Amino acid sequence: MAAVRPDLVPRYTAALPGARAAVLTRLWRALAHEPLPWITGRTAGPGGLLLRLADGRVLRGPHPDPYATDAYVTAVHLDATAHDDPARLMTDLAVEHATAFAAELGHSVASLALSRAGQPDQLDHPKEWPDRDWEWEQRVVDGHPFHPNCRSRPGFSVAEQLAYGPEHRPVVRLGTAPVPARECLVTGDWPDELREGEHLLVPVHPWQTAHVLTRPCDAWSDAHPLMSLRTLALPGGPHVKTALSARLTSSVRDISAYSVGASATLSAFAEELAARTDGLLHVTRTLGAVSAGSPDLAALLRESPRLYVSGDEHVLPVAALATTDLPRSPAWLADFTRLALQVGLRLLELGVALEAHGQNLLVVLAQDGTPRRLVYRDLADIRISPARLTRHGIKPPDLTGRLITDDELALRRKLFGSLVAGALAATAGSGPALATALETAVRDLRPGPDLTALREYPLPTKALTLMRLSPGTPGDQWTTLPNPLVLEPGTRDQ
Template sequence: MHLNPPPAADVAERADAHAVAPLLNCLLREVAEPHGQSGGRRVYRLPGSERLLRVLGERRPAEPEVRTDGTWRRVGHTELVKLVADELRRHTGLSNHELPAEMIDSRDAVAALLTARARATPPDDRYLRSEQCLLTGHPHHPAPKARGGGPVGAWLPYAPEAHARFPLTLLGLREDVVVEEGDTSALDALGEAPPGYRLLPAHPWQLDLVGRELAEAFADGRLVRLGTTGFDAWPTAAIRTLYAPERDLFLKFSLDVRITNDIRRLWRHDLLKLRRTDAAATAAFATGPAAWLSDRGYRTAGFAFEELAVLVRDGLRGSLPPGATPLLAAGLVEGFEGSPLADAADPAAWWEAYLAQVVPPALAAFAEHGVVLEAHLQNTLVAVDRDGLPAQALFRDAEGVKLLPDVSRAAGWERLVYCLVVNHLVEIAGALVEHHPTLDPWPAARRELTRHDLPEIPALLSAPTLPGKTNLLLRWTGADGAAARYLPLPNSLAGRGNER
């Protein structure tokens, strides 16, 4: 733990760097056009304004410069936000005052997190460190760390990136207004409810956000306050999903805050189809080494169905091989102390083991059970053995799962390719190559995919492009967060021959 806060100038510079990279990734993927190189940097043309922009690096572009009066001029995050907003207005013909504010909020949140982390003690547990390391976050979102624009003091005590841990608020919910489905027995073990009431844990930030709406329920006795749990819960990368190590229990809550593309409520329509979706995913993982962390049930109040909903998710211990440590895939990309990706003695063997654990279960769920996993970096855990080699994949989040034929096979496959390949494998491969520059990850990826007898695989391996989600344009145009839109990206898997 650091006793002295970092200098403000250092925090500002690092916050800018963390915020600039994903914003540039969005701009370069969704709007800009490649325009050669200059001074060892990639140059892009912004078609709406005809500006030229150059950046340093590829996976995490940095140090943006704009061509002005014949010279290259560096732009900081604030000016980059203005440049992006102007370009999007020209590109789409639409104005948006909300998203630029979110971009600034995201950068300022990073600055607050950097300052807080300097005073915080990281968890000893490697799994928790992997969940709480995401200072940059989603590498292709314009405002990955925005927290709804609220004051820092309102959200910082609950921020995983600041290594937060805190007890849950316990409420008593009068039995006649309880709504629940599935197995919620774990909630009753969190404390003791008075006669005529059931226990309902709550996220303290959510209570702060919707407290006024609940005043009448507290006044008339439908809700009573019962204190807090005698143990702490740790916020995971998902922020509203908390892990209680003492109980080996995950709990997912509603948060009336926009985080990346969506207001993070447990929406009624998602909860009502949860049992069917989770049952299908559970069946898809009934055999084989991979595990599904079941969203086994939910409990809420009939008068505040979404506001007070809590979802019960399986813990980790019953699913892991002996001696294995689960790690968040997104944490492997971002980096944390003790990451086996950075320390792999044989990166080729590590990558082959990773592919062998992650790819087969995701493809089998699709091909054999019609289950389209949202197998992106934040929904995938990879357990590593004592030598750091991937030994098992664990998938989570029934809310993001799609089922065939609720969606067409073509739409389901496109979603799976985006989540598993573009969002996940491409990012893991890129991070691995940064640590081990001589590795070419794509022959092994092709070999792993070729082992699976799906009719879509040959086209995946030969297509010139892959689907890339357009988070910047989606947010600028105000589209629903679930209404994914894709642009073609160069296919790293294609054009490499048929390796054996």
């Protein structure tokens, strides 16, 4: 940093304590609620929460609010030793795979401090709303609201984070790699601009060119990075999702041949299903997708959400709502919660569970902030129930594989974990605020078994820390959180 941006060093140093507290708060949430095998007991008392470890040690910290987004945990005690550094705490816990995870936590703290240090002062109290949709994405500085690896970007230098991280507001120069068309899997309409004779031109992120690909890439277009880092907005055009195969939060991201092959079918199916929401939901269409024989060399072109706004409306990721004053109003928060649940539960009833976290789910706001409708993007991780679709007279899409399931638990986990325990919780910012919004919103929702499950059972959420400490276990792992709608949450599985 001293070599690349010496002016940021004082701001970075000042941001470190707050970044440590932010990551420690997320880690404490996991320790309090996830089924970590080396935690043998949890006891709540007047002084906070006490965790008993399998080796006889005791870990003490404040009463956890699993839905809090403010950094309220500044230190926890492992026996008599106070810890304010999440990486040092994980190192001292010395459980299996702790060393690698501690390194990730340290990287998350450093990257978060850098992200905060790079913000202009006026963003501390934003007043003017952006005019362009990608500018909303740049306002999300802290990353994932509940993952301890909220800003972990291993493999990115300081210079690369400043050059590619959306919160640093860069313009990224994308390249293209020519690949013989006969070697590519293509779905949808691949534009003429990205064709050259018998070759297809695959958009490539410059980080991918520098660290993964062994072939040179030609300069193509400037673009603005969105929240996911690897998806970028082209000037006046669509969004391009690149195969930036770096580990971000939990997973190494790439674009599989399965995703490319399913994209056109999924896009058409989602458009048909959205038409059943009385205009309350739009789904951005995938225009074209290509895989050049490797998940490291693939791309998708997707509509911009701005196509679904008119006049003086704004469209923004739900994650960016926390950068406005809107969620401070209980009435507004209840209205937004009602809209999100109405759409999410309607699609779940029909047979589709959205991965409706704050990045994939966007909201269209009127000029005065009234939530009007929703936009959803990125269909790569939804779940589809052929049985539910058939019950409603809807022909299931011609798809197989991981997207397809009739398991009620899996369907509800997907929606409730991403929407309620994720997007809505992060927008509310605390358990009490979320409870008030949910209690108001559910009164107006149509009864049904999914709503009953939402009201009566603990909320599912991904066990994000357990997943990082279980590298040999593939797929998602889950836990439950106290349901804000239940005064004394039960212990039944949802």
